[in-house]
Amino acid sequence: MFYDEVKVSISAGKGGDGCFSFRRAKYEPKGGPDGGNGGRGGDVYIIGDHNKADLTDYYFKPIWKAANGEPGRGSNQHGAGGEDLEMRLPVGTILQDRETGEAIAEVVEDGQRICVMRGGEGGKGNTMFKSSTNQAPREFTLGKPGGGGDFKLVIKTIADVGLIGFPNAGKSTLLNMTTNAHPKTGAYPFTTMFPTVGVLEFPEQYERITLADIPGLIEGASENRGLGHRFLKHVERCKVLLVMIDMQGTDGREPIADIRVLMNELKLYKPGLVRKPILIAANKMDEPDAPENLKILQKKVKEPLFPISCVSDEGFPELKQALLEAVLEVRREEAALLESDEDDAD
Structure with a gap:
């Protein structure tokens, strides 16, 4: 069976949460804040690949998600960014909004790489809120969600x-x-x-x-x-x-x-x-x-x-x-x- 039109759900990664933490040392019982920031969520890319003949991979696996960012940790350790998702598609494929039919992006050349969704920003650890008037901040922020939605992949053959x-x-x-x-x-x-x-x-x-x-x-x-x-x-x-x-x-x-x-x-x-x-x-x-x-x-x-x-x-x-x-x-x-x-x- 040849699949030239499939429905998919795609999500970029969520940003990692910022960390709420204070430094603890033997001789420093009231150490300052040391909560690290969360990592950014992974982006989503579509890539033209002349070795791909149709959309079979996406018919049998319709849900695709980039990796989430890692949360921040104590000792001012920032979370790692989430791995990007790369979706390799036949040249001539269009990504459409499933509800409106609007074309989001299309790959027209082998190797063409287009970012279609950005990962969410990582949250801020409480270290980021330290100031001259706030030496022990208790604020921190959660990571933001990445972009996502329901789409259609449609091959429109490109030939002379x-x-x-x-x-x-x-x-x-x-x-x-x-x-x-x-x-x-x-x-x-x-x-x-x-x-x-x-x-x-x-x-x-x-x-x-x-x-x-x-x-x-x-x-x-x-x-x-x-x-x-x-x-x-x-x-x-x-x-x-x-x-x-x-x-x-x-x-x-x-x-x-x-x-x-x-x-x-x-x-x-x-x-x-x-x-x-x-x-x-x-x-x-x-x-x-x-x-x-x-x-x-x-x-x-x-x-x-x-x-x-x-x-x-x-x-x-x-x-x-x-x-x-x-x-x-x-x-x-x-x-x-x-x-x-x-x-x-x-």
Whole structure:
């Protein structure tokens, strides 16, 4: 089972209590205060880890807590700070408030470390309250609680290219043939039950892009039918969309109708999705009815169209180069936008 959304309860550590103590020595029966301070509670960090595939660890262990600070002791000994909690998450994971759905933080890079909760301050020992007018203070304070609450962890796959299409359009086969990923393939609906990300290398250009094989889409996905929203939320983070179409028209569906349904579902879920760069891979061109169906598509679609066959490798070089160029263009646009924002901030 693949867990891409789980509920968790997370707490930072409580600060240790301050100590109430007076120095006691053989020849000093009324020694001054020597109560130490409590240690600070541990903080909570989320860390991006490309070795983490899903949220299984957090499904089976939903309660996470950083260590409390140690209490202060006599002889002015301060308590040790609590150990921080580090939650290692798949890259592309968002921490959301469970009640409001508000995004608290997200990890978008491997090794990225974000503090999401601070531990409570340690209490003050009575030594801290000593003054010229109060030589024997009896005041001390307790440690403060750390932050915490109920949250959701949600993976939104980050990939340069999202492969979308009806079940069994050939997305997993394409990913197998072009990248280092090896998703399960088979001739039945929803073979891909969760996103699989592979890397497409371009050694001569010293470039690489990532492709995500996203679970098959069906009509009504925007209303959460089939894999519904679990599919569509992964599309949001992709720079470019590659729509895979079965040119044979399996199960009585026409390729042009498939394209219209896919585009409509994207638009219904979030209108901005159809404004992403979209390429169409006309797959299974080795099938008997494919050439005639291709002629129809060429007349009716405006998106770049690439006839391919996962059996004969037809059209693969052209498609891969087009994907690279589309991704690089988006990267340039994002870099320019970031630079503009930084200039405005200055």
